[in-house]
Amino acid sequence: MAIRCAHLDQVRVVTPSLDGCKQCLEIGDTWIHLHMCTQCGHVGCCDNSKNGHATKHYRATGHPISRSLERGATWLYCYLDEVFMKGIGGKPWP
Numbered sequence: 001m002a003i004r005c006a007h008l009d010q011v012r013v014v015t016p017s018l019d020g021c022k023q024c025l026e027i028g029d030t031w032i033h034l035h036m037c038t039q040c041g042h043v044g045c046c047d048n049s050k051n052g053h054a055t056k057h058y059r060a061t062g063h064p065i066s067r068s069l070e071r072g073a074t075w076l077y078c079y080l081d082e083v084f085m086k087g088i089g090g091k092p093w094p
Contacts, residue, residue: 014041
């Protein structure tokens, strides 16, 4: 049975807040990949980056879904349901 996300109704059309991880930029650090919160547009680094700011944003706000900001990536991730979702027809989500 496929795991489904029950939080897609919380996805909004938002603009990334920055071109990089907000917290890493503030402390002069680097990141590997960027994720954007689909509720508020906060940009944070992935868990493979040493700071994991995207997950820290979820824990601080409860905003459940992020999307990749990497070129060609079309997925969303729901922290609450721990599930990745691909974009429709290979196209990115809003």
